[in-house]
Amino acid sequence: MAEDRETSGSVIRTATSGVTFAAATAPVGEPAIVIRNGNLWYGQNQALHDITMNIPAKQATAFIGPSGCGKSTLLRCLNRMNDLVDNVRITGEFLMHGQNINAQTTDVIDVRRRVGMVFQKSNPLPKSIFENVVYGLRIAGIRDKNTLESACERSLRSAALWDEVKDRLNTSGLSLSGGQQQRLCIARAIAIEPEIILMDEPCSALDPIATLKIEELIYELKSDYTIVIVTHNLQQAARVSDKTAFFWLGRLVEHSNTADLFTNPKQKHTEDYITGRFG
Amino acid sequence: MSGWRETFRRGDPAIWLAGTGLGTSILMIGGMVGLILFNGLGFFWPKPLTEATLKDGTVLLGELEAREPIPAPGTPDHLKHFRLQFKLGNRDLTGADFKWVNEADIVKMEQPLDAVYVERRTYGPFIGRLAKLVDGDRDVAVGSEAVLAAMPDWVTRAESDRAMLRDLERGDIGAVNYRIEQARLEVRALDLAAKRQPGVDQTASRAEIEKTLAELRGEYAALETKLGQANEAASRSRVTLMAANGELKEMPTIDVYRLYAANRLSMSGRARVYASRLWEFLSGDPRESNTEGGIFPAIFGTVMMVLIMSVVAVPFGVLAALYLREYARQGPLVRLVRIAVNNLAGVPSIVFGVFGLGFFVYFVGGAIDRAFFPESLPTPTFGTGGILWASLTLSLLSVPVVIVAAEEALSAVPRSMREASLATGATKFQTILRVVLPSAAPGILTGLILAMARGAGEVAPLMITGVVKLAPDMPIDGFFPYVHLERKFMHLGFHIYDVGFQSPNVEAAKPMVYATAVLLLVIVVLLNLTAIVVRNRLRKKYQTSAFS
Numbered sequence: 001m002a003e004d005r006e007t008s009g010s011v012i013r014t015a016t017s018g019v020t021f022a023a024a025t026a027p028v029g030e031p032a033i034v035i036r037n038g039n040l041w042y043g044q045n046q047a048l049h050d051i052t053m054n055i056p057a058k059q060a061t062a063f064i065g066p067s068g069c070g071k072s073t074l075l076r077c078l079n080r081m082n083d084l085v086d087n088v089r090i091t092g093e094f095l096m097h098g099q100n101i102n103a104q105t106t107d108v109i110d111v112r113r114r115v116g117m118v119f120q121k122s123n124p125l126p127k128s129i130f131e132n133v134v135y136g137l138r139i140a141g142i143r144d145k146n147t148l149e150s151a152c153e154r155s156l157r158s159a160a161l162w163d164e165v166k167d168r169l170n171t172s173g174l175s176l177s178g179g180q181q182q183r184l185c186i187a188r189a190i191a192i193e194p195e196i197i198l199m200d201e202p203c204s205a206l207d208p209i210a211t212l213k214i215e216e217l218i219y220e221l222k223s224d225y226t227i228v229i230v231t232h233n234l235q236q237a238a239r240v241s242d243k244t245a246f247f248w249l250g251r252l253v254e255h256s257n258t259a260d261l262f263t264n265p266k267q268k269h270t271e272d273y274i275t276g277r278f279g
Numbered sequence: 280m281s282g283w284r285e286t287f288r289r290g291d292p293a294i295w296l297a298g299t300g301l302g303t304s305i306l307m308i309g310g311m312v313g314l315i316l317f318n319g320l321g322f323f324w325p326k327p328l329t330e331a332t333l334k335d336g337t338v339l340l341g342e343l344e345a346r347e348p349i350p351a352p353g354t355p356d357h358l359k360h361f362r363l364q365f366k367l368g369n370r371d372l373t374g375a376d377f378k379w380v381n382e383a384d385i386v387k388m389e390q391p392l393d394a395v396y397v398e399r400r401t402y403g404p405f406i407g408r409l410a411k412l413v414d415g416d417r418d419v420a421v422g423s424e425a426v427l428a429a430m431p432d433w434v435t436r437a438e439s440d441r442a443m444l445r446d447l448e449r450g451d452i453g454a455v456n457y458r459i460e461q462a463r464l465e466v467r468a469l470d471l472a473a474k475r476q477p478g479v480d481q482t483a484s485r486a487e488i489e490k491t492l493a494e495l496r497g498e499y500a501a502l503e504t505k506l507g508q509a510n511e512a513a514s515r516s517r518v519t520l521m522a523a524n525g526e527l528k529e530m531p532t533i534d535v536y537r538l539y540a541a542n543r544l545s546m547s548g549r550a551r552v553y554a555s556r557l558w559e560f561l562s563g564d565p566r567e568s569n570t571e572g573g574i575f576p577a578i579f580g581t582v583m584m585v586l587i588m589s590v591v592a593v594p595f596g597v598l599a600a601l602y603l604r605e606y607a608r609q610g611p612l613v614r615l616v617r618i619a620v621n622n623l624a625g626v627p628s629i630v631f632g633v634f635g636l637g638f639f640v641y642f643v644g645g646a647i648d649r650a651f652f653p654e655s656l657p658t659p660t661f662g663t664g665g666i667l668w669a670s671l672t673l674s675l676l677s678v679p680v681v682i683v684a685a686e687e688a689l690s691a692v693p694r695s696m697r698e699a700s701l702a703t704g705a706t707k708f709q710t711i712l713r714v715v716l717p718s719a720a721p722g723i724l725t726g727l728i729l730a731m732a733r734g735a736g737e738v739a740p741l742m743i744t745g746v747v748k749l750a751p752d753m754p755i756d757g758f759f760p761y762v763h764l765e766r767k768f769m770h771l772g773f774h775i776y777d778v779g780f781q782s783p784n785v786e787a788a789k790p791m792v793y794a795t796a797v798l799l800l801v802i803v804v805l806l807n808l809t810a811i812v813v814r815n816r817l818r819k820k821y822q823t824s825a826f827s
Binding site (some may be wrong): 109116139195 | 701706717820
């Protein structure tokens with residue numbers, strides 16, 4: 001599987017400009033992303049204060065905290081989605097393979113191919129299921145039908161959606177149910193073989209059964225991918241993640257193994273939050 | 280008081296007010312369209328012919344057009360008596376097509392079965408009776424009934440003769456004329472070349488052209504003789520008509536376009552006359568300074584102009600909107616540009632026309648003439664009004680509409696969809712091309728619909744950039760390069776103005792105005808319907824979601 005990814009990855013990673021990343025993937029447990037003194041301002045408003053943390057490779061890291069605490073903002077720093085917002089200023093280092101993601105010279109396209117993202121609201125493109133999955137590959141210039149078809153099947157299987165849609169790959173992605181749409185978005189994200197998948201509250205708009213399916217999927221995926229998930233659902237964080245980080249008012253309050261954080265929080269704030277005393 | 284306040288609070292007056300507003304609008308629009316449809320479509324229906332004998336012995340024969348009370352302010356007879364309007368035709372004999380008659384003066388009114396309505400090439404319709412039909416020296420038929428029975432064959436023959444003559448004139452002679460003109464231009468080009476480089480020997484090429492020219496002149500003379508003979512052959516058969524007052528009028532059968540005994544027509548006969556008139560109106564060339572015949576050149580000109588306009592306006596408008604919405608840094612400057620664009624949509628169209636004349640026709644067209652057609656000067660080729668310049672002027676006028684609509688469509692594409700594309704490693708350009716533009720396409724088409732509706736209805740700017748009363752040559756024909764964008768053209772809107780207000784015989788032309796207005800409405804509706812169908816298809820294809 002890893003070799004597989006290397007080959008298709010090399011197909012994708014052509015024709016980029018700017019500084020790109022070394023090809024090697026970090027081994028399990030080693031930091032996939034290192035954040036040093038990350039600060040972020042929206043205009044005059046500081047949203048992230050001096051964040052320093054490591055995100056381990058091939059494990060799931062959960063970001064928890066009350067609304068507006070900066071967890072989604074931090075997530076969007078990891079694939080430069082904050083570029084879309086006007087008046088954002090970022091300082092500090094967000095290192096992937098030793099290269100600062102947010103540096104001016106870094107190739108944004110390369111970052112986004114390596115760091116996939118699944119959004120809060122499922123957002124399939126107004127195209128067929130097949131075209132949705134292979135969108136990233138087509139964007140990267142892959143035209144070969146066999147490559148696209150096998151990538152589509154592999155991604156849909158990985159996203160546990162293949163059996164449900166294999167007979168109607170040409171129908172619109174918008175015809176699927178909410179949970180299926182979200183899994184389609186996950187398939188789209190993994191089709192381009194990223195190293196890291198960011199998930200911004202992927203289950204917040206889903207019913208409990210669909211949520212369960214996505215959680216099982218995350219559990220599966222983390223053996224191959226580094227996963228960062230933002231969630232408001234503490235049980236979910238406890239169920240799927242290996243590490244959990246608690247944010248409050250733009251600061252990282254506590255970051256440790258999930259089991260430790262939920263059973264034995266070191267900080268008073270964390271304890272108050274996970275026991276439901278505030279937030 | 281409190282009851283009224285309660286009613287007001289519930290909002291009932293708002294419903295009444297809004298309903299009244301909508302009702303009034305529908306009434307006004309429906310009334311206008313209904314009036315145009317009634318008058319325009321009724322025009323082709325054959326009316327019965329009435330013969331009226333007056334007290335003084337005068338006999339009038341014609342269609343009864345109107346009946347109205349006679350105003351006589353201050354006398355007891357005010358609006359008590361009525362008068363009738365007859366459409367008499369026979370302009371060549373009496374000088375006027377229409378006549379008002381006091382009802383009191385009429386002794387007798389009847390609908391004679393042998394009265395005929397004749398549509399002919401000149402002088403408007405003839406209304407009277409048939410007297411005699413001759414072919415050369417031979418009498419084919421004498422007497423009303425006999426001639427009426429014989430005429431249909433001769434009318435059909437006249438039609439094919441006219442087609443034959445037209446083919447000869449437009450086709451063969453037109454082609455020779457065109458080649459003679461080309462040869463003349465070649466000589467002119469040689470003259471100009473000689474002026475630039477006096478030393479070069481041109482005798483060979485001049486002799487060559489002279490030779491072709493001589494051949495062409497020979498061909499032309501032969502064709503002209505042939506045309507003369509054909510004309511003579513076609514005008515050998517003549518029909519004699521008798522007006523209501525007994526006056527006789529002889530004319531060649533080739534001049535007869537349509538002939539029917541109005542009072543004898545059955546319902547299906549009337550319908551046939553109606554259909555044939557309608558078809559002539561849609562497909563034929565105008566006659567009698569546009570007051571009769573068809574308006575096909577105007578339909579063609581209008582549609583072609585709108586299409587050229589759309590082809591130019593839409594890409595420019597969409598590109599401008601793309602820059603404004605997707606690339607430009609949103610700030611005071613962009614806001615200013617946006618305000619300017621919105622205001623541009625409100626500039627009077629005649630201003631665009633004047634600009635088009637000055638910029639496109641004189642500046643651009645003049646430059647093209649000097650660069651590419653120096654041998655035709657001083658006769659301008661592109662340096663005069665033409666369908667290209669009129670279309671470009673109209674695109675200028677409709678581009679703001681497209682920009683505004685396209686901008687709205689672009690901003691309606693949800694951010695989540697752009698994020699989905701960007702997060703898979705697409706560049707901004709790829710995202711715009713593959714996601715944003717397809718999703719915005721229905722909205723952009725709405726802009727196109729608005730632009731087309733506006734463009735098709737404009738007349739003022741066209742009057743000074745290329746529309747003419749009568750354009751014998753269409754912008755597309757069989758001569759290289761087949762599409763002649765420099766040619767002047769006819770336009771339905773201008774046709775309405777011209778026929779209604781510039782024609783020598785306004786009363787006779789009135790129905791034509793209505794009919795043309797109907798047609799213009801129909802064409803605008805058809806163009807819009809096409810765009811709407813395309814838009815709905817796209818909308819179905821790129822529907823974002825059932826819930827959002």
